[in-house]
Amino acid sequence: MKIQEIREIIKLVDGSSIDEFSYEFEGVKVKMKKNGSGQIQQTSTSTDQAPQAQKTVETNAPAPAKEPQVETLVSSEGLEVSTDNNTDYHKILSPMVGTFYESPSPDEAPYVQVGTKVSADHVVCIVEAMKLFNEIEAEVDGEIAEILVKDGQLVEYGQPLFLVKAN
The missing domain is CATH 2.40.50.100 (RNA polymerase II/Efflux pump adaptor protein, barrel-sandwich hybrid domain)
Known part of the structure; x- marks a missing residue:
């Protein structure tokens, strides 16, 4: 997975109403989670390299507007x-x-x-x-x-x- 693809995913998650996103493909795992302050924490792990290799990127973004909770269908x-x-x-x-x-x-x-x-x-x-x-x-x-x-x-x-x- 290229860094540009990860950046595009970060933009999509940041602009959406989802709070958590995870993706796994060919031994690469990407997990993003918005915390209460609107920051996205992204962790990428590749199983082809060292098993514990992790990279974390934090992006500051405005906190999303609070919407009424809707049950996930x-x-x-x-x-x-x-x-x-x-x-x-x-x-x-x-x-x-x-x-x-x-x-x-x-x-x-x-x-x-x-x-x-x-x-x-x-x-x-x-x-x-x-x-x-x-x-x-x-x-x-x-x-x-x-x-x-x-x-x-x-x-x-x-x-x-x-x-x-x-x-």
Whole structure:
């Protein structure tokens, strides 16, 4: 992993509402955690080198505005949403790692809300990755049943973004 990639991840985490981020790929582990003062502590460990080799970088950033606590609906184990185990729900998944945006710009209305009727080619959100804004489509005809992420949140590849009650 290159230092520029780590810096880009730090910027994404800093600009998002997540408090903790961890990533592991080919023996390299990166873990970032925001503390109460808005600082990001980043620890990178490579298992190819010495087992105890660690590097810590601290970045000063303004403390994020306090938002009401919202229960996390998605975990690394899977989806934790009460859908009454109904198989009529289709998950719209993130096709990439990036930042989720619910509207085309901050001063415009969201693409969809809970209850919005969508068609397969209806744009439901944008995922921004490396300065590219990628429109995400509904993939199925139906109605938005649940929005699983918040505007500005960092999302992972394959992470569920919406539940759609398919027609």
